[in-house]
Amino acid sequence: MDRKEGLVVRVHGGHYYVKADQQIIDCAIRGRLKQEQVEGDLVAIGDRVLWSPIEEGRGVIEEVLPRKSVLSRLSPEARGQIEQVIVANPDQVLIVFSVRMPPLNPFMLDRYLVACEAANLPAAIVVNKIDLAEPADLELVERYRKIGYYVLPTSAVTGEGLEELRQLLRGKLTVLTGPSGVGKSTLLNLLWPDLDLPVGEISTYHERGKHTTVVPWLLNPEPDVYVADTPGLRQFRFWDIEPEQLDAFFPEMLPHLNKCRFTPCTHMHEPGCAVRMAVERGEISEQRYESYRRMFRHEV
Numbered sequence: 001m002d003r004k005e006g007l008v009v010r011v012h013g014g015h016y017y018v019k020a021d022q023q024i025i026d027c028a029i030r031g032r033l034k035q036e037q038v039e040g041d042l043v044a045i046g047d048r049v050l051w052s053p054i055e056e057g058r059g060v061i062e063e064v065l066p067r068k069s070v071l072s073r074l075s076p077e078a079r080g081q082i083e084q085v086i087v088a089n090p091d092q093v094l095i096v097f098s099v100r101m102p103p104l105n106p107f108m109l110d111r112y113l114v115a116c117e118a119a120n121l122p123a124a125i126v127v128n129k130i131d132l133a134e135p136a137d138l139e140l141v142e143r144y145r146k147i148g149y150y151v152l153p154t155s156a157v158t159g160e161g162l163e164e165l166r167q168l169l170r171g172k173l174t175v176l177t178g179p180s181g182v183g184k185s186t187l188l189n190l191l192w193p194d195l196d197l198p199v200g201e202i203s204t205y206h207e208r209g210k211h212t213t214v215v216p217w218l219l220n221p222e223p224d225v226y227v228a229d230t231p232g233l234r235q236f237r238f239w240d241i242e243p244e245q246l247d248a249f250f251p252e253m254l255p256h257l258n259k260c261r262f263t264p265c266t267h268m269h270e271p272g273c274a275v276r277m278a279v280e281r282g283e284i285s286e287q288r289y290e291s292y293r294r295m296f297r298h299e300v
């Protein structure tokens with residue numbers, strides 16, 4: 001049989017749009033495949049698939065090739081906990097915040113970072129609207145660089161950081177995420193005007209009820225750039241992280257973890273806690289430690 005390889009760029013209402021040979025093929029799924037896997041987790045954007053043509057522009061997906069990574073969430077409508085894959089095979093997550101309008105909430109940024117660490121996905125941070133920054137805001141950029149995160153200040157107004165952003169996206173499948181209104185679509189439009197994404201309005205994703213399965217397009221603005229623009233934090237598998245696992249998702253805490261007097265140590269109140277001593281010495285930022293405490297107590 002004539003099977004070809006392709007990339008799933010959109011999933012909508014039982015249709016799977018597969019990009020192959022610069023064409024978009026409207027595909028269904030072979031029934032046999034459905035029986036093999038749990039519904040909802042069959043095929044996601046970012047999946048590489050083998051498909052057979054039926055007629056011009058239409059085909060059937062025969063097989064999903066093994067995934068190297070996933071961004072998933074717990075299906076909200078499922079009884080029990082069913083993992084639903086939102087994006088297959090992402091290489092990295094780009095977390096976009098703006099320095100002002102809306103102001104950067106570091107506790108929320110830390111939730112995104114922890115979600116990426118927990119999902120084992122490399123994360124980088126874009127701090128947009130840097131044209132609106134005041135000197136005190138730049139301390140925040142340094143705080144995250146010191147931990148080891150790649151932090152890229154950008155501005156759609158001055159053009160700062162745009163070429164670096166393009167370089168960051170090249171050769172990869174990137175999940176672009178972050179709060180509404182921070183300028184994600186604006187930045188993509190500046191880099192690739194043909195995308196013509198709507199900006200300046202609250203994305204329609206945010207208006208949907210949580211029972212809607214929200215699956216974004218996989219944008220492919222140039223041959224080697226794939227970007228999935230996902231609406232926000234609820235796409236991440238996050239709520240099932242146990243408090244006791246949290247410390248491992250704060251990279252700057254790792255070197256201290258085996259030095260606490262008690263094992264296990266929650267780093268909340270125990271005497272002789274090496275994490276708290278590192279905070280007192282200024283080696284771990286007080287704000288990051290406060291994020292840890294809030295997440296530990298499920299307060300954020």
Ligand SMILES: Nc1nc2c(ncn2[C@@H]2O[C@H](COP(=O)(O)OP(=O)(O)OP(=O)(O)O)[C@@H](O)[C@H]2O)c(=O)[nH]1
Pocket residue numbers: 128129130131132154155156157178179180181182183184185186187198199200201202203231
């Ligand atoms: N001053 C300034 N304004 C910006 C910048 N980037 C975007 N904006 C403005 O911020 C507003 C929101 O931009 P969008 O691109 O729609 O934001 P978004 O992140 O895509 O928002 P959602 O789609 O709702 O998630 C628009 O009015 C933009 O003009 C920037 O670098 N500086």
Ligand SMILES: [Mg+2]
Pocket residue numbers: 184185186198199203
């Ligand atoms: Mg947008």
Ligand SMILES: [Zn+2]
Pocket residue numbers: 260261265266267268270272273274275276
């Ligand atoms: Zn401790």
